[in-house]
Amino acid sequence: MAPEEAQAALEAAKGFRAILTIGTNPLRNRQALALAEAHPHIWASVGLHPTEARLLSPELEADLAYLAQHPRVRAVGESGLDYYWTPETRTAQYRALDFQHALAHRLNRPLILHVRSKEGDQAEQEMAQWLRHNRPARFVLHAFAGHPGLLAAGLELGGYFGLAGPLTYKKNQALREAARQIPLDRLLVETDAPFLPPEPFRGQRNHPALVRFTLARLAELHGLGLEEMERITDQNAQACFGF
Numbered sequence: 001m002a003p004e005e006a007q008a009a010l011e012a013a014k015g016f017r018a019i020l021t022i023g024t025n026p027l028r029n030r031q032a033l034a035l036a037e038a039h040p041h042i043w044a045s046v047g048l049h050p051t052e053a054r055l056l057s058p059e060l061e062a063d064l065a066y067l068a069q070h071p072r073v074r075a076v077g078e079s080g081l082d083y084y085w086t087p088e089t090r091t092a093q094y095r096a097l098d099f100q101h102a103l104a105h106r107l108n109r110p111l112i113l114h115v116r117s118k119e120g121d122q123a124e125q126e127m128a129q130w131l132r133h134n135r136p137a138r139f140v141l142h143a144f145a146g147h148p149g150l151l152a153a154g155l156e157l158g159g160y161f162g163l164a165g166p167l168t169y170k171k172n173q174a175l176r177e178a179a180r181q182i183p184l185d186r187l188l189v190e191t192d193a194p195f196l197p198p199e200p201f202r203g204q205r206n207h208p209a210l211v212r213f214t215l216a217r218l219a220e221l222h223g224l225g226l227e228e229m230e231r232i233t234d235q236n237a238q239a240c241f242g243f
């Protein structure tokens with residue numbers, strides 16, 4: 001993000017009580033932590049994204065373990081399974097996932113999970129299985145896309161579901177049906193910025209302030225007012241991340 005763009009996004013997000021900004025590799029983890037140290041309402045997550053799993057090494061593991069215990073870091077991840085961009089690193093993705101799960105468990109932090117397949121739903125099916133086998137104490141299915149098996153596993157194990165811009169896309173009726181089935185105390189909203197901007201901003205760069213449009217759609221789906229849903233998701237984020 002260009003500096004002036006980043007400044008504008010920060011300005012627009014000043015009304016937020018708390019933002020969790022996400023690390024995905026050693027450089028991004030440091031950038032996330034620097035933002036969290038500079039702004040009292042921003043917190044960081046540090047992790048190794050499944051598409052970067054090939055970077056996994058003993059040095060990187062030590063670096064993650066070091067960063068994750070910083071008091072401004074409130075989650076581990078994004079971790080997960082991505083067979084859309086990097087199906088060839090499946091073994092490394094599992095190693096990175098298991099490592100981050102153990103780290104999150106040891107530090108009593110939630111684990112943020114990214115799950116994406118190219119065709120079919122192999123990553124989603126495998127993640128549902130992995131969750132049932134490993135039972136992380138606190139986890140977030142981030143940018144949840146509505147997969148029924150993952151929904152079932154997440155509900156069964158008491159996970160949080162991060163809803164992003166696609167909740168507002170016209171064709172995503174199945175995702176909206178899934179979101180309606182998620183209990184109120186498991187709902188989170190997120191941007192996935194700069195990706196997945198909500199309607200009516202599709203095609204533009206996403207930024208934190210646009211999360212309001214996803215929140216509005218979520219409120220409507222649960223038959224609540226915007227402010228009530230804002231209060232609920234604030235409370236959930238606080239319970240999940242300990243802001």
Ligand SMILES: [Zn+2]
Pocket residue numbers: 078114115142143
């Ligand atoms: Zn992701």
